[in-house]
Amino acid sequence: MSESTLQADRLRILVLDDEPIVCKRLKPAFQKAGYEVETFTDSAQALARLHETRFDIVVTDLKMEGADGMQVLSSALEASPRTRVIVITGFATLETAKESFRKGAFDFVAKPFKLGDIVECVKRIEGELREGHGRTDRGVGPA
Amino acid sequence: MFRFLKNVFAFRQPRPLPFAVLFTKFQHILERNNSILGLMADMGDKLGGEYVFDRRYIEQATEQLGDQVFKLISDLSVLAQCRHVELFVAFERIRHLLWQELSGQTAVTGERYVLGLDEVGYDQVDQAGGKMAHVGDLRNRLGLAAPDGFVITTKAFFDFMRQDGLLEMARDGIAAWDGRDEKGLDELAAEMRRRILEAPLPRGLAREVTARADRLLSGRRGPQSLLAVRSSAWHEDGDSSFAGQYATVLDVPRDGIIDAYRAVVASAYSATAWRYRLLRGYREHEVGMAVGCQLMVSGAVSGVLHTYAPQVDEGVMVADAARGACRPVVDGSAPAQTVVMERDEPYRIRSNGDSPLDAALARELAGAAMAIERYYKRPQDIEWTFDAEGVLHILQTRPLRFRPAGESARDDLDAASRDAEVIFAGRGLAAQRGVASGPVRMVRTDADLEDFPSGAILVARHTSPRYSRVMRKARGIITDVGSPTGHMATIAREFRVPALVNAGVATALLRDGEEITLDTTRCAVYRGRIPALDRFELTEEDAFEDSYEYRLMRRLLKHIAPLNLVDPHGENFLPSACRTYHDITRYIHESAVNELISLSERQGAACMSSPRRLQTSIPLGLVLVDAGGGVECPGDTGAVYPEQIVSLPMREFLAGIDSCGMWCTEPVSVDLGSFMSSVTRTFSNSMSSPRAVGRNLAVVLRNYMNVHLRLGYHFNIIDAYLGDTVNDNYIYFRFMGGVTDFIRRSRRAKFVAEVLERFDFRVEIHGDLVVGRVKKLDSARMSRRLRMLGGLVGYARQLDARMHSERDVSRHVRTFIDAMGAVIGGEHDE
Numbered sequence: 001m002s003e004s005t006l007q008a009d010r011l012r013i014l015v016l017d018d019e020p021i022v023c024k025r026l027k028p029a030f031q032k033a034g035y036e037v038e039t040f041t042d043s044a045q046a047l048a049r050l051h052e053t054r055f056d057i058v059v060t061d062l063k064m065e066g067a068d069g070m071q072v073l074s075s076a077l078e079a080s081p082r083t084r085v086i087v088i089t090g091f092a093t094l095e096t097a098k099e100s101f102r103k104g105a106f107d108f109v110a111k112p113f114k115l116g117d118i119v120e121c122v123k124r125i126e127g128e129l130r131e132g133h134g135r136t137d138r139g140v141g142p143a
Numbered sequence: 144m145f146r147f148l149k150n151v152f153a154f155r156q157p158r159p160l161p162f163a164v165l166f167t168k169f170q171h172i173l174e175r176n177n178s179i180l181g182l183m184a185d186m187g188d189k190l191g192g193e194y195v196f197d198r199r200y201i202e203q204a205t206e207q208l209g210d211q212v213f214k215l216i217s218d219l220s221v222l223a224q225c226r227h228v229e230l231f232v233a234f235e236r237i238r239h240l241l242w243q244e245l246s247g248q249t250a251v252t253g254e255r256y257v258l259g260l261d262e263v264g265y266d267q268v269d270q271a272g273g274k275m276a277h278v279g280d281l282r283n284r285l286g287l288a289a290p291d292g293f294v295i296t297t298k299a300f301f302d303f304m305r306q307d308g309l310l311e312m313a314r315d316g317i318a319a320w321d322g323r324d325e326k327g328l329d330e331l332a333a334e335m336r337r338r339i340l341e342a343p344l345p346r347g348l349a350r351e352v353t354a355r356a357d358r359l360l361s362g363r364r365g366p367q368s369l370l371a372v373r374s375s376a377w378h379e380d381g382d383s384s385f386a387g388q389y390a391t392v393l394d395v396p397r398d399g400i401i402d403a404y405r406a407v408v409a410s411a412y413s414a415t416a417w418r419y420r421l422l423r424g425y426r427e428h429e430v431g432m433a434v435g436c437q438l439m440v441s442g443a444v445s446g447v448l449h450t451y452a453p454q455v456d457e458g459v460m461v462a463d464a465a466r467g468a469c470r471p472v473v474d475g476s477a478p479a480q481t482v483v484m485e486r487d488e489p490y491r492i493r494s495n496g497d498s499p500l501d502a503a504l505a506r507e508l509a510g511a512a513m514a515i516e517r518y519y520k521r522p523q524d525i526e527w528t529f530d531a532e533g534v535l536h537i538l539q540t541r542p543l544r545f546r547p548a549g550e551s552a553r554d555d556l557d558a559a560s561r562d563a564e565v566i567f568a569g570r571g572l573a574a575q576r577g578v579a580s581g582p583v584r585m586v587r588t589d590a591d592l593e594d595f596p597s598g599a600i601l602v603a604r605h606t607s608p609r610y611s612r613v614m615r616k617a618r619g620i621i622t623d624v625g626s627p628t629g630h631m632a633t634i635a636r637e638f639r640v641p642a643l644v645n646a647g648v649a650t651a652l653l654r655d656g657e658e659i660t661l662d663t664t665r666c667a668v669y670r671g672r673i674p675a676l677d678r679f680e681l682t683e684e685d686a687f688e689d690s691y692e693y694r695l696m697r698r699l700l701k702h703i704a705p706l707n708l709v710d711p712h713g714e715n716f717l718p719s720a721c722r723t724y725h726d727i728t729r730y731i732h733e734s735a736v737n738e739l740i741s742l743s744e745r746q747g748a749a750c751m752s753s754p755r756r757l758q759t760s761i762p763l764g765l766v767l768v769d770a771g772g773g774v775e776c777p778g779d780t781g782a783v784y785p786e787q788i789v790s791l792p793m794r795e796f797l798a799g800i801d802s803c804g805m806w807c808t809e810p811v812s813v814d815l816g817s818f819m820s821s822v823t824r825t826f827s828n829s830m831s832s833p834r835a836v837g838r839n840l841a842v843v844l845r846n847y848m849n850v851h852l853r854l855g856y857h858f859n860i861i862d863a864y865l866g867d868t869v870n871d872n873y874i875y876f877r878f879m880g881g882v883t884d885f886i887r888r889s890r891r892a893k894f895v896a897e898v899l900e901r902f903d904f905r906v907e908i909h910g911d912l913v914v915g916r917v918k919k920l921d922s923a924r925m926s927r928r929l930r931m932l933g934g935l936v937g938y939a940r941q942l943d944a945r946m947h948s949e950r951d952v953s954r955h956v957r958t959f960i961d962a963m964g965a966v967i968g969g970e971h972d973e
Binding site for chain 1: 189192193194195196197198199200203573576664665666687690691692
């Protein structure tokens with residue numbers, strides 16, 4: 001997506017969490033903040049969708065049946081290196097946080113979290129994208 | 144034999160542990176006690192909607208809490224040398240209930256066959272079914288009239304259906320069905336219905352139902368003694384409406400109730416209902432049928448109202464009305480006239496056709512309908528009837544399903560919030576998420592609550608549980624100061640009133656009477672009404688409060704947070720009376736203090752100094768245990784005098800108590816008949832007699848003291864270290880309890896908190912529990928603070944009985960600070 005279309009369009013967000021309640025809470029919060037949202041509770045379906053179309057932001061849980069959050073993180077970046085990934089998890093440890101960042105996550109959020117905080121995080125990403133910062137500028141992209 | 148006796152002997156006289164070990168246990172108990180109270184408050188806080196949490200969190204938090212409580216009991220068992228088996232029993236009982244809730248087992252249906260409508264609300268949806276849970280909310284939460292009656296629970300349903308293997312027959316039958324053989328399904332349905340209609344009711348069920356009906360019908364005759372027997376299945380009037388799928392039997396006489404019950408249960412297995420469920424993806428184990436029995440209302444004018452009708456026009460609601468009962472309007476068998484009204488007050492009538500609903504009735508109906516919509520945060524489909532006396536009865540309400548907010552709603556939202564004037568945004572904490580529009584109503588005194596206008600937004604300097612009395616009228620609440628874990632926040636959540644606390648600037652920026660829109664999802668306040676914001680909320684797919692996780696959390700908290708053991712001198716202050724984790728915690732805290740005192744009496748002489756009564760001019764009832772270098776006097780005397788104390792923190796504290804002249808000794812009369820709701824009891828505390836000083840305990844070392852002081856109605860704990868190493872210095876102060884009404888207690892808590900904050904304490908308030916911590920100040924500053932606490936303990940004693948208004952709080956803070964100046968030598972803030 002070129003920057004001019006980004007200016008005009010809403011940011012597209014994919015939310016993946018195997019607990020429906022998380023999707024149920026995040027979807028309206030993101031919609032209300034003016035974003036397009038698609039939610040998934042099954043990682044295989046989410047991965048398929050990621051290969052089908054580009055999302056600006058992926059919010060993914062870490063521990064899930066099937067493909068876990070780390071795999072989703074890698075696949076999302078493979079499919080589109082400009083995509084920003086926020087990892088959300090109820091098993092937050094320093095190790096998983098480090099690994100997420102090493103694999104290119106934009107942020108790592110421990111559950112439970114405040115809706116306001118995650119919307120804030122998405123706005124930060126939006127700000128950067130609209131200013132045209134490429135992912136490589138941040139030096140966090142896969143080498 | 145000898146060995147046996149030896150074992151018994153060993154058990155009876157365990158080798159005593161060194162006092163230092165036991166004292167450490169005692170300190171662990173205090174720490175754990177605090178962390179448990181904190182965890183409970185956190186769980187309650189999650190219900191406000193600001194947090195995203197999942198089932199895993201619920202499980203983890205519950206487990207963590209259970210773990211802490213278990214360890215707390217273990218600590219006490221060590222301290223008391225294994226004398227609290229009953230606490231473990233109480234703990235296991237509670238933990239089992241929590242486990243049942245978490246695993247969705249029998250706790251789901253409860254143990255009772257019949258529930259009164261006054262016991263039912265959405266949290267009992269699993270026992271009472273969707274429809275009757277709503278009816279309970281209407282009556283108990285919203286104060287609307289709905290016909291009186293009772294609910295035959297899902298527990299009754301399962302016992303009835305299991306009795307002759309009926310439930311198995313249904314489950315096996317549908318499992319074996321190939322999904323195509325329509326005739327086969329019809330046959331299965333017919334067989335099920337036939338068998339249900341013939342089946343006897345379980346022992347006790349029929350008896351309980353008729354007894355309940357007799358009570359309801361007593362003194363009634365003729366048409367007044369007829370009942371409506373209505374289906375109230377799981378999921379009915381919820382995610383799916385099941386509208387018209389299940390049976391309702393009207394005009395049922397007393398002797399026909401049991402047959403009507405069977406008929407309603409059988410309707411769960413009609414081929415149509417079965418097909419509906421299969422189509423909507425429900426599984427067979429999700430079928431549970433509660434049955435409501437309500438008095439018939441003979442309707443003069445009745446009908447159906449939709450609170451939102453975008454197909455007619457934005458901003459309107461539509462009611463279809465006809466003379467007589469509601470049923471013909473619902474099933475379309477009688478012609479009805481349509482009334483179109485505006486959704487905003489004063490609910491202007493746009494068109495009336497030839498409706499039998501006159502303007503006054505229409506407005507009353509509209510007001511009730513909007514109250515229901517606001518509560519459920521969804522447009523509603525409401526069945527209603529006015530009786531011959533003109534009293535409005537709500538028969539049923541269910542969410543009106545709309546497509547999820549589409550492009551247009553979001554475009555409207557963007558445009559509306561772009562154009563809107565922001566009064567302030569990003570300030571404060573959402574205690575309850577939601578959107579509300581209305582005029583500002585500043586609340587400064589109790590008088591402002593007297594005539595609080597319906598539909599206004601309450602704006603105040605501080606949060607207060609006094610606002611509970613206007614919760615049904617207020618659309619929203621904004622305060623400058625306050626916490627989302629406070630009592631008011633709990634009550635706002637209970638009534639689902641959007642609440643923004645700690646916004647700092649609300650009373651400064653908002654004017655009485657001005658129209659605003661409060662959006663706590665963005666912590667923002669806009670000028671004027673912004674219907675688009677409200678509408679977006681209404682078309683969100685689900686209200687978070689109704690989701691499974693929130694219901695589960697509320698049910699779990701019922702076994703965790705309420706405090707039933709309030710009076711340590713009461714007869715039921717027993718381990719066996721502990722019904723919640725909070726009860727256990729409270730019991731252990733009280734026991735630990737007693738245990739430490741008697742321990743030091745028993746073995747103190749051997750290991751350390753024996754406990755001695757501290758001789759003070761003021762009756763503190765303080766028993767002092769010197770754990771090392773805290774006292775300078777011969778070890779065998781029964782008394783110790785203040786000048787013999789060398790414990791640094793204790794000396795400062797006593798100096799504060801002694802010299803400030805703040806010891807109010809005159810008795811203060813207390814009004815016991817004051818309001819105390821179940822909510823506000825959560826953190827309430829000891830209710831001992833005002834003059835009972837009892838045994839208070841202080842353990843001292845040269846640089847350390849730990850004091851438990853129950854004075855009059857309240858309970859102070861001070862734990863302090865005071866020495867030359869700045870990094871080691873700390874004071875922990877905890878203040879609780881009181882016997883007056885909750886409002887005055889919370890004023891006193893506010894007073895204590897404000898004083899502590901002036902002295903740089905980090906303060907947390909949970910209801911009337913105040914915890915203050917300060918650390919790492921040099922010894923001179925720490926000393927002044929300890930002296931101040933001595934003064935505060937004296938001053939605050941019985942202060943709650945003197946707190947007549949909010950203004951008294953700041954007045955007392957000023958008086959105290961001024962008086963303290965003399966004691967601690969000039970300005971407190973160096």
